[in-house]
Amino acid sequence: MNVELGGVPLDTENGAPQQEYGELGGSSVGRRSGGRGVPMTHWSKTAITISGSGMYGAALHGLDFTQPLELRCTQPLELSTTELAGTVSTDVRPDVALWAWALVDGERVRAPVAGVPGTRGFTLTAVADADRYIVCWMPVFIVKASRPARSWSAVPGELHSWSLTAEEL
Known part of the structure; x- marks a missing residue:
């Protein structure tokens, strides 16, 4: 299974993709007259950086890249x-179960966990004496991505390096 952008898989020959998630957000800390901080969040989305180094670029x-892409x-x-029931914060890859x-x-x-078809919902089956549960999934984002930055060296054996940034829409 590969990272895919716009239906194009990033093969291992492109370099095993390194993925990083960060937060984009319209959040700030407001201050009251006595200096006490008050968090204010207007919106929050995910920033994704993917990079690799391999036999050729990201292809x-x-x-x-002017259009929204599925990542x-x-x-x-x-x-x-x-x-025992809840929702995850992003869409889930349809080819990988929770x-x-x-x-x-x-x-x-x-x-045991099952996704609720057509939603981000999940249902867990209780495990005796469980204190809590960790639900895991591989996310799907609709993003605006940049064309990958690339580098390469003419030194024999050197690899192509590339990186791209994407912002959840």
């Missing part, structure tokens, strides 16, 4: 919960 020149990531996201762990006496135990 994404056929994509229209299927392989770096999982996780949610800690004590509830998975979950129950924490029982400080040990991780696989927990």
